[in-house]
Amino acid sequence: MPTAVLGAGISGLSAGFYLLRRFCKPLTIYEASPRVGGWIRTEWHKDRGFLFESGPRTIRPKGLAGANTLQLIEELKLPIKPIPRSHVAAKNRMLYAKGQVCMLPNSAKGLFRTVPPFTKPLYRALLHDLVTGSTPIKNEDESIYNFAQRRFGKEIADYGISPMICGICAGDAREISVRFLMESLFENEQKYGGVLKGALYARFNKKVDDSNGGIFAKGEPELYKQAVKEKWAMYGVADGLEQLPRAMRKYLGEHDVNVQLSSKCSNLTFSGDGARISLRDAEVPVRHVVSALPAHQLAPLVKAQHPSLSAQLLDIPYVDVVVVNMQYSSNNLLKHNGFGLLVPPVEKLPVLGVIFDSCCFDMAGNTILTVMMGGRWFDQWFGNQPSQKKLRDIAQQHVQKILQIKEDPIFSRVHMLHKCIPQYTVGHKRRVEGIRKYIKDYKLPLSLCGAAYDGVGINDVILSARRQVEQLSLATKY
Structure with missing residues (x-):
């Protein structure tokens, strides 16, 4: 029987990549939406020389998790755009507080x-x-x-x-x-x-140990060595971060991994010899399931057979975030260049922060800003189902106030990201340990990876997928 991965976000695609590399067995990835990448989404405007990112746009090359991602990118032969520590986007971080933009110390x-x-x-x-x-x-x-x-x-x-x-x-x-x-x-x-x-x-008192955690059999990836040597602070992917999941899907397809889009799982049941995935028009028997779904999406799939596990998964809360991308035709609107600014909650504003995309990457003379709003305070500021016009107007008003930009954007895009980021509230580590202990105690053919469990960053979810696959290889005879 094949192995199945639920979810074709970056963690699910990574799970497919590591399963393929380790086992070379029949493998299918099921994705409910018509695209891969999850919250990573790039909107290209190549005719005007800029792009919008409604999710993450850069990755840090730091530590074991950062090295692991660079190894993956190296294997995919994906062109990237490094940002060294000397770059203004790496050095300058700002807050908007007490009515002014404040430059944080960088030395x-x-x-x-x-x-x-x-x-x-x-x-x-x-x-x-x-x-x-x-x-x-x-x-x-x-x-x-x-x-x-x-x-x-x-x-x-x-x-x-x-x-x-x-x-x-x-x-x-x-x-x-x-x-x-x-x-x-x-x-x-x-x-x-x-x-x-x-x-x-x-x-x-640090003991000498294997600095790469034992996951790089052939030594550190060349890209990681380059990142250390050239002192990268972060990097992007040429033509936007969505090229990463697209490249992963292409790679998996070339190696006979079936990525089925618009294939939503409605129920998941387990037995002594595997699991059954209920799709719209079929029930598929599989040997093992790797779930890269958000915890709140996995919970209803297992509720009928394992209500206690479902309840534990629902104990991981999520928040809604509004992302508003804005394009201005002038490139000299910002009084301070840098990665962007954050707004402390004590300021009691609906804006979480503003990213200065055109300071990070060349946008052909355009000023590109990304405004993030809501989060934990979404309901407080926006209520139930706010209109796109309302959200756009609020974002634009605060950009004018905070950055003192008088003109209106030429073009903008509003994205309402529902339950997009899990919240690691106090006790989260024990909560995740309890979930995985339940799976182990009941000997369920199920592995969990992704942002709900092991970190919300891109590096975190890729390494989460790798570690779950490696644990699977130790526990399962393939």
Whole structure:
């Protein structure tokens, strides 16, 4: 019997890639929509020299997960566009706070100056950490806001950590688990009594181990070596990030992997010899299922047979995000160049942030902006089913206010992304462990990968797929 993957977003396609490479067995990927890529979507306007991204547009080449993605891109022979650390988009990060655009420090010298919106030099926050003892945390987790406030003070929590969480997962730092983003810092703080102390102790006491986690049998990928040598901060894909899932689908098709679009799974049942996938006009028996679906989409598929598993999956919340892409014909509208800016939730604005796309990549003389709105506060700001005109008008009004751009955009596009980002609320790690323990205890032929479980970034979901496939190979006789 074949293996099946549910979902042809980047994690599902990655699962197909690693299954193919490891097993070379009959394999089908089922995707409910008529396209691959999930939330990665590029809209090309080649005649006018620009493109819109309604999802992510850059990838960081950092660490094991970053190296793994570069290995995948290398195997796909996909052309990329590096952005070095010296690039203005890598150096300049901004906040909109207290009525002004504030440039964040980008060097050690900046720690010793008072820069808006902060009321004292940032080195004072580091001293606060050094003189503050650790507090044992119940259940070994807390919100990332509480952690930052304990260690560095309220200003850092409000104007440093909270807007960063808005940019990463459109979430509220008062709810998001510190283990989501800072697990090693949290654990070292609990063990050694401070973040800086923990970082120093961990550095000096670090045991020599396999730096690539044992996943690169032939050594680090050449692209990763190049990224380290040339000091890439991030990179994009030529002609937009959607070229990555498209290239993956092409590769899989050339290797006899069947990617079935417009094939929504309506039910999933398990037995001792495999599983059955219910499609619109057929029931398909399979040996094993790798689900790359969002947790809230998988939950109803298993509810009839495993209601407890379904309930656990539904305990992972999601948020809605509005993305508004804007094109201006002039290329000198921005007073400050950089990657973009974030808006701290304490400012009580519907805007989460604005990305300056045309500062990251050449857009043929156009200024291209992407406005992100809503997230954890979507209902508060927009209510039920807001019109595209309302969302466009709100985005445009705030761009005019924040960036002082007087003219209207020549062209714009509004995307309403429903339940697009999972929220790693306090206790998320244990929640995921409980879900996977249930699957193991009941010996279900099911593996879970994707943003709901192992990280929301592109690197995270690709590595999540790889690790689940590798665990499958150890547990299953193929």
